[in-house]
Amino acid sequence: MSTAIDISSVVKRYGTATALHGVSMEIRDNEFFTLLGPSGCGKTTLLRCIAGFEDVTGGEIRLFGRNIAALEPNQRPVNTVFQQYALFPHMSVIDNVAFGLKMKGVALAERRAVAGRMLEMVHLSDFADRMPAQLSGGQQQRVALARALAPAPKVLLLDEPLSALDLKLRQAMRVELKTLQEQTGITFVFVTHDQEEALTMSDRIAVMSQGRVQQIGTARDIYESPHNRFVADFIGETNLIEVDVTAVSGGMADVVLPGGHRLRCPAETTATGRHHLSIRPERLSLTGTGELTGTVERVVYLGTDLQLLARLADGTPFTVRLQNSARTQVPEAGATVGLHLEEGAARLLAD
Amino acid sequence: MAGAPLPPPAGGTGWKGLTIPLLIPAWAVVGIFMLLPVLLMVVYSFLTKEFRGGVVWDFTLAAYDQFFLNRGLFGDEPPVIEWTYISIFWRSIWQAALATLACLLVGFPTAWFIATRPAAQRTVWLFLITIPYWVNLLIRTVSLKFLIRENGPLNDSLMSLGLITDPLPLVNTNLAVQLGLFYSYLPFMVLPVYAAVERYNFALSEAAADLYAGRWTILREIVLPVVRPGIVAGCILVFVPSLGAFLAPDLLGGAKTYMIGSLIDEQFRGSQGNWPFGAAVSVVLMTMVLLVLLWQARAAARGARG
Ligand SMILES: Nc1ncnc2c1ncn2[C@@H]1O[C@H](COP(=O)(O)OP(=O)(O)OP(=O)(O)O)[C@@H](O)[C@H]1O
Ligand SMILES: [Mg+2]
Numbered sequence: 001m002s003t004a005i006d007i008s009s010v011v012k013r014y015g016t017a018t019a020l021h022g023v024s025m026e027i028r029d030n031e032f033f034t035l036l037g038p039s040g041c042g043k044t045t046l047l048r049c050i051a052g053f054e055d056v057t058g059g060e061i062r063l064f065g066r067n068i069a070a071l072e073p074n075q076r077p078v079n080t081v082f083q084q085y086a087l088f089p090h091m092s093v094i095d096n097v098a099f100g101l102k103m104k105g106v107a108l109a110e111r112r113a114v115a116g117r118m119l120e121m122v123h124l125s126d127f128a129d130r131m132p133a134q135l136s137g138g139q140q141q142r143v144a145l146a147r148a149l150a151p152a153p154k155v156l157l158l159d160e161p162l163s164a165l166d167l168k169l170r171q172a173m174r175v176e177l178k179t180l181q182e183q184t185g186i187t188f189v190f191v192t193h194d195q196e197e198a199l200t201m202s203d204r205i206a207v208m209s210q211g212r213v214q215q216i217g218t219a220r221d222i223y224e225s226p227h228n229r230f231v232a233d234f235i236g237e238t239n240l241i242e243v244d245v246t247a248v249s250g251g252m253a254d255v256v257l258p259g260g261h262r263l264r265c266p267a268e269t270t271a272t273g274r275h276h277l278s279i280r281p282e283r284l285s286l287t288g289t290g291e292l293t294g295t296v297e298r299v300v301y302l303g304t305d306l307q308l309l310a311r312l313a314d315g316t317p318f319t320v321r322l323q324n325s326a327r328t329q330v331p332e333a334g335a336t337v338g339l340h341l342e343e344g345a346a347r348l349l350a351d
Numbered sequence: 352m353a354g355a356p357l358p359p360p361a362g363g364t365g366w367k368g369l370t371i372p373l374l375i376p377a378w379a380v381v382g383i384f385m386l387l388p389v390l391l392m393v394v395y396s397f398l399t400k401e402f403r404g405g406v407v408w409d410f411t412l413a414a415y416d417q418f419f420l421n422r423g424l425f426g427d428e429p430p431v432i433e434w435t436y437i438s439i440f441w442r443s444i445w446q447a448a449l450a451t452l453a454c455l456l457v458g459f460p461t462a463w464f465i466a467t468r469p470a471a472q473r474t475v476w477l478f479l480i481t482i483p484y485w486v487n488l489l490i491r492t493v494s495l496k497f498l499i500r501e502n503g504p505l506n507d508s509l510m511s512l513g514l515i516t517d518p519l520p521l522v523n524t525n526l527a528v529q530l531g532l533f534y535s536y537l538p539f540m541v542l543p544v545y546a547a548v549e550r551y552n553f554a555l556s557e558a559a560a561d562l563y564a565g566r567w568t569i570l571r572e573i574v575l576p577v578v579r580p581g582i583v584a585g586c587i588l589v590f591v592p593s594l595g596a597f598l599a600p601d602l603l604g605g606a607k608t609y610m611i612g613s614l615i616d617e618q619f620r621g622s623q624g625n626w627p628f629g630a631a632v633s634v635v636l637m638t639m640v641l642l643v644l645l646w647q648a649r650a651a652a653r654g655a656r657g
Contacts, residue, residue, distance in 0.1 A: 053557050073560040086558040090576045100562035151562065 004029045004064060004155055004187040005050060011058035012045050012211075019045040021211045022059065027189060028204075029064075032181050034190045036198040037208035038234070043191040044083060046208075047157045050189065051080050064154070074103075079148035083159040083191075085140045087132040093143050094119065094128040100151035111150075118146035121180070137164040142173075149180075155187045162197065174201055195235050199223065207231050227268050228350040232278040239279045239318050241292075245272045245348065253348045258314045261291045263341070267348035276349050281307070281321040283345030286331065290338035294318050296331050306330060310337065389637070396630035404624045414631035436614070436632070440639075443610040446525070446600075447593035450532035451540075454589045455582065457533075458540030462581075465541075466548040477545070480538055492531055492598045496522060499530070499603075523605030531599030539588035547581020583647055591640050611636055 005027040012020040019042045027033045035043045048054040050061060052073035060067055068076055079100065087096050094115050101111035119125050122142035132140055141164055148156055161177075162170045178201050181188045192198050198205050199219040207214045207222055207230070215227045226232035229240060243255040245267075253267035255277060269275055286308075294310040301307075306328065308320040320339065322328050331337050399409040416422075421433035465476040483491060499505050499521040506518035521527050555577065559569045575582070597612025604610070611632065618629025 051557075051561055053560075073557065074563045074565055078561075080558070080561045082554055082558060084552075084554060086552065086554040088555060088558070088573060088577075099559070099564075103559075103563040103568065147558075147562070 002029045002064075003027070003062075004031065005189070006062040006065075007046075007050075007059070008062075009059035010046070010049060010056050010061060012042070012049060012054060013057045019211050020049070020056075023208075023211070023213050024059075025206050025213060025216055027187060029187055030185050032178065032188045032190065032201060032203045034192060034198045034202035034205045035208055036192055036195060036205050036234075037214075038193055041208045042211040043193075043208060044159055045211075047080065047159055047189065047191055050155075051078055051157055052076050077153055078155045078157060079151060079153040081141075081144045081148045081156070081158040081161045083163070085132075085144040087140055087143055087147070089132055092129050092131060093124065093135070096132065096143055097146045097150050099147065104151055115146070115150055118150045119143075121149075122146045122176075138166070138169050141165065145177075149184070149186075152184075153186065155189065158188060158190045160191055160193070162192070163194075170197075177201065199235075207234060209234070225266075225268075225347065226278060226349065229276050229278075232276075232347075232349055237281050237319060237321075239281060239284075240349075241277045241279065241312070241316055241318075242274055243277045243348070245269075245275050248272060248348075255346075255348060257291055258312050258316065259291075259293055263291060263346060265346040265348055266344070269348060269350040275351070278347045278349050279341060279345050281319040283342045284320045285340045285342065286320070286322070286329070287338045287340040290340035292318075292339040292341070294337060294339060296333050296335050296337055298333055299330055308337075310339075392630045392633050392637075396627055396634050398627045398630075400625050400627050403622045404619070404626060406626050411627075414625075414627040417628055418631055418635065439609055439614055440611060440635070442608075443594055443612075444639075446528060446532065446608070446610060447590050447596075450529055450536065450593045451586050451590045453529065453533045454537050454540040455586060458537055458585060459544055459582070462541050462544035462548050466545055466551070473549075477542075480541055484538060488535060488598055492535070492602050495531055495534060496527075496602050499527060522603060523608070525604070525608050527603035528600050528608045528610070531603040532593045532596060535596070535599060536589040536593055539592070540585035543584040543588065544578065544581045547578035547584075551578055580651065583651065587644065587647060590643070594640065595636060 003026050005025075007026070008024050009022045010020055010024070011018070011022055023042070023046060035046060037043055045054065049056050050063075052068070052071060052075075056069070060069060062068070063076065063078070088099065091099070094112065097115035097118050098111040101114055106114070116125070116128065119128055122145055124139060124142055124146065127135065127139065127143075132143065135143065141161055145158075145161060148158075158177075162173050165173060174197060177188075177190075190198075190201065202219060204216060204218055205222055206216045209230050215222050215231045217225075222231055223235055226235060226238075232238045233240065241258065243257055245253050245255050247254045248267050248270050251267060252264055253269075255263050255265065255275075257263055257277075265277070292312060294312045296308055296310050298309040299306060300309065302324075304324055306322045306324050308322065308331070310318045310320065312318055318339075322330075395406060396414050397410050397412065398406040399411050399413065401407050416430075417433070418436050419433055420430040422428055422430050461480075465473055465480075468476060497503055501518040501520065501522070505521075506515070509515045510518065521530075551574065555573050556569050559573045564572065595612045595615070596610065597616045600608050600610040600613050601616070615629050615632050615636070618624045618632065619626060
């Protein structure tokens, strides 16, 4: 598969503040690629560099093999769905959607037809002649999407396009966006700080934090094999336990758990000493005597699941998720329980 | 206090009943200082001229007759249209339109520049723009005349720089009047346009660029339509006073640049004056201004409807 966008060592500074510290990633053609990270980590900045609204301070961005540094935004075959929609307030919905085609010199009849199809796709055909101010936030967002798709760009940049929608609509739009991306074959670069959104839609995800890429991989990769503490913590729920690493070799580490139990597990670091172990709450089970021992503090009922909030002897908080079945034995608060780590449940993280 | 409406205060009718009493001062001000003078002006335009200025209370259409019709030197020929005053009006409209255009061409980039500075600098720039307006308009206009006269600083410095050999005869030209109007009313363009540009969402320009629009297209298709209310307000604020201006044409212009303002001004001076005629000219001028405002209001309503 060919590369759509090749980002190498991109640095972006605003005065003395650095928004991107040497970001590199390769986004493939026809891919649904997601930039995921907390607020302020540089997602929008990276999108703006790709779209051409910001000049990069260092590094380079290649679009289908071509360095785009010298191209103005209007010369890049890339369209953006803006975080705040940015619909043209003085144009009707259909004129908004047709604007890109007009700029490309498409004849009136044809651009109206294409814009009409785009509106149909986002279920706004009945709103073609309204002004943007007469639409709800969710409708505006869909107009922004239709407007960016109408000129059939090679790459579509989407900056948190679902953030303004309510949960129901958001879930419906996720499915629609994904289908749309598969149908059109357009490369999507999708920005979100919602990990669930990222996990459910993306072919691959780049997890970012403080202007750096922390990990790039499929949803499964980053959930099951997080590289470092940030990724493990940011994606899903996890238990982080400080352990002594006695030896590391061949990607496996020997660690001493609090309580003295020894364990061999996959490692993301090559250094010995004190490091963090990640254990997903659903990969633990209760036994009489397990690798870890803790005291139950609270049991939270979640419907399909039960969540056990516990504490190890050294005070480290700990969460266990149990399936809520008839056979599940639920311990009382205050009870001492043994915890068994399933095969491959633990993973030693880089810092 | 959700839900239940507030009970009216005991013995009273609530705020609703106070609306009219509270509006009385505003109505009084508008009535006494705006409507009454206008009414007076309209009435005077139908009175008969007194020789040493002033009026005689005999109702007549003489003033309007003088404005629109020419009955020959002795008033006994069949009436034809009198072009003298209409052409003064026409010239004034033309001058005011030019001044408005000049103010727009300079004012828009200026407003744009100020609006795109960091927030803290904007107030400083706006302050600088308004500084000349602390000085009386008359003094400013006279200073301008001093600046551009034949042996004034402008010509002197141009000559000492060797750019010209003879002083430019600027005073008493259309250009000087234009300069005067432009200089007098520029801030009236800058301020409303600035207010509109400051509210402009620059993401719209980015969105347009993203959709393959070039710089000029963005200006024409996105920026100008969106900030249009500010531009229209600025144009009205410059055009209307320029139309009736008399300081700039009087001090900087000559016989050929005679404008409505001077014509009216003259009618109320000493024994040469003709009060009813001055009032009639004012009524015609005001009617025109009203028409311009009505047209603008209709255009704005159309814009709001899309
Ligand atoms: N024009 C600017 N001038 C100075 N600093 C900026 C500018 N734009 C962004 N930054 C800074 O760069 C960093 C990254 O900002 P960015 O907008 O890319 O974050 P983000 O990941 O999109 O966050 P969010 O999820 O809140 O949209 C932030 O620390 C921000 O303060
Ligand atoms: Mg952002």
